[in-house]
Amino acid sequence: MPTAKTSTRLTFDNILFPTDFTGASDAALPYVLAVARWYGAKVFITHAVAPPTPLSIPLEPIPLEMDALWQEARRRADQFLQSHCLQDTKKEVILEQGALWSVLSDVIRKHSVDLIVLGTHGRHGLKKLVLGSSAEQIFRQAPCPVLTIGPKVSANSVVDRLRTILFATDFSSGSLHALPYALSLAEENEAAITLLHSIPLVPLHHQETVRGSAIRRLQSLLPSDATDWCRPKSVVRFEFPVEAILRQAEEEQADLIVMGVHRQTPHASAHLPWAIAYEVVCRGSCPVLTVRG
DSSP: OOOOSSOOOOOOOEEEEEOOSSHHHHHHHHHHHHHHHHHTOEEEEEEEEOOOOOOSSOOOOOOGGGOHHHHHHHHHHHHHHHHSOOTTSEEEEEEEESOHHHHHHHHHHHTTOOEEEEEEEEETGGGEETTOGGGHHHHHHOSSOEEEEOTTOOGGGOOSSOOEEEEEOOSOHHHHTTHHHHHHHHHHHTOEEEEEEEOOSOOGGGHHHHHHHHHHHHHTTSOTTHHHHSEEEEEEESSOHHHHHHHHHHHHTOSEEEEEEOOOOTTOOTTSHHHHHHHHHHHOSSOEEEEEO
């Protein structure tokens, strides 16, 4: 694999913050505000209001001003704005009636969203995201990167700049799609960046040979001038991916994990990369940036 010549500088101009106005959403807000401040981005605070239950006898739609769910959503949105310090942030509150992904995909398209930031309770993986089980679609189908704040991430861990970034890869095209984001963030923050590859079930007497080959492959992913603007390191662990990522992040006190994920398919199963990313989000103590390949 040829060595990259330079990193790609990335920017985030429009951030989508999906919320249901609960504690898990609130936990993600400091990260929303931090990224918005770093990039001078506008935040679209978005809430999907459940559509009315279909009736056996079709009736005219209830006017929004008479819809209890809609009015409750408006009340909670107003309360959210009053209870959080958002004065210095460019923002727009969007309330739309409809299915979650339909609403969010419409916002992404209309407002050229280039980053989604969301919080999760992490119950049974991301299938119990703060926004409901259907919010899995955000993680799997979002056309832009998603920064997920898991239940074990402390609001106090928000930093002025990233010091240590962990990029996990299995060398698939999907995982490598996230590499430019990891490199750009490392360059902008002059951060340490660790490229991690995990290989489980390798016999002990083969590990050094396998490690050497994998290390060379990891190093080939770095731009030729990487050492001029960040502190790169390549690591190989002989563990299953989730454990390898979590342990490496803990050992290095990583501020961010970056991973590539694949789009959901009808025949997706628990071993696919998005399932690994789910588990990392739910158990990790730092935010996880996922980029769909």
